[in-house]
Amino acid sequence: MDTIMxxxxxxxxxxxxxxxxxxxxxxxxxxxxxxxxxxFRSEMEEGTELGIQANEFMSRGELVPDEVTIGMLKNKMLAxxxxxxxxxxxxxxxxxxxxxxxxxxxxxxxxxDALIMLDVPEDEIVKRIVLRGKDSNRPDDSDPEVIRxxxxxxxxxxxxxxxxxDEKHKAHKISGLGTIDDIFQHLCDTIDSLHV
Ligand code: ADP
Numbered sequence: 273m274d275t276i277m278x279x280x281x282x283x284x285x286x287x288x289x290x291x292x293x294x295x296x297x298x299x300x301x302x303x304x305x306x307x308x309x310x311x312f313r314s315e316m317e318e319g320t321e322l323g324i325q326a327n328e329f330m331s332r333g334e335l336v337p338d339e340v341t342i343g344m345l346k347n348k349m350l351a352x353x354x355x356x357x358x359x360x361x362x363x364x365x366x367x368x369x370x371x372x373x374x375x376x377x378x379x380x381x382x383x384x385d386a387l388i389m390l391d392v393p394e395d396e397i398v399k400r401i402v403l404r405g406k407d408s409n410r411p412d413d414s415d416p417e418v419i420r421x422x423x424x425x426x427x428x429x430x431x432x433x434x435x436x437x438d439e440k441h442k443a444h445k446i447s448g449l450g451t452i453d454d455i456f457q458h459l460c461d462t463i464d465s466l467h468v
Contacts, residue, residue, distance in 0.1 A: 277382050278303060278357035278468055281364070283434065284390035286422045287401040288448045289455065293390065294361040296456050301463065304352045307361040311344055312336060313410075330412055333421030335365055335429065342372045349376060365430045370437075385468050387437040388459060390448030394423070 278301060282290045291307060298305040312330060315323030322344065329336045345363055352358075364370040377383050392400075398419065405413030412418050437443040446458045 276468060277355075278463070278466075279360075279377060279382055279384050280357070280463065281360045281384060281387040281437070282390070283387050284448060285392060285394070285397050285426045286419075287397045287404065288390040288392045289400075289452070290361045290390060292452060293456060293459055294359050296452075297359050297459060297463075300460065301357070301359075303357045303359045304355040305359045305361060306345065306348050306363065308336075308341055308345060308363040308365075309361075311348065315344075331418070333412060333418040333425065335425055338366055338368045338372075341365075342369060345369075345373070346376055349380075364433055367433065367436060370433050384437065384442060386463070386466050387434070387443045388462055389434055389443065389445045390455065391445050392448035396449065397423075 280297070280303070282294050282297070284290055291310070294305045294307065297303060312323065312326040316327050316330075317323070322340065325340060326336045335341075341363070349355075349358065360373070364373050374384065401413050401419050402416075404410070412422070434443050434445075444462050446455070446462060448455060
């Protein structure tokens with residue numbers, strides 16, 4: 273019997289609430305949540321070579337190079353071969369990453385079922401990140417220059433990924449404004465309406 277897998281991409285600008293919602297979805301749908309940002313941060317905390325390398329880019333608000341990011345993601349996926357599906361958070365962020373993800377899933381006889389974007393206006397995003405920077409110890413959330421850079425990178429390199437999946441009729445957009453519960457409900461409605 274074929275197992276039904278569910279592979280989702282949670283998409284949106286920095287600070288749009290992907291991490292918070294991904295944690296809830298992980299539990300509700302029994303998926304493995306992979307956040308590339310979190311993976312890099314834990315490598316940094318452990319002081320690994322990969323962490324040291326990633327920190328150079330993250331501290332400037334730039335993207336970590338594709339080869340490094342894709343390699344790390346692949347390892348993480350292969351470590352969860354028994355997963356019922358994945359929720360990708362913060363990945364893919366570039367077109368080569370999207371293509372690599374498609375290939376990786378194809379090799380496992382799987383595919384992306386949906387990309388769901390959390391739509392949040394830019395002025396709200398800035399407020400949220402500044403607030404988060406106050407009680408998290410993420411240096412990239414405290415420096416206005418770095419926050420601006422991350423936006424710029426999102427607009428130029430990452431936002432076009434929406435069209436990449438839209439062309440495959442897999443892209444969905446929901447409002448990222450409102451309570452965490454409301455947004456979660458909208459996400460669940462979107463997921464439950466997929467024909468997986
Ligand atoms: P946010 O969504 O708030 O930007 P993340 O935790 O997703 O936070 O990412 C933090 C930083 O980690 C990014 O600014 C980038 O430097 C690095 N990073 C995370 N994911 C990727 C990725 N897929 N490709 C390249 N760099 C990444």
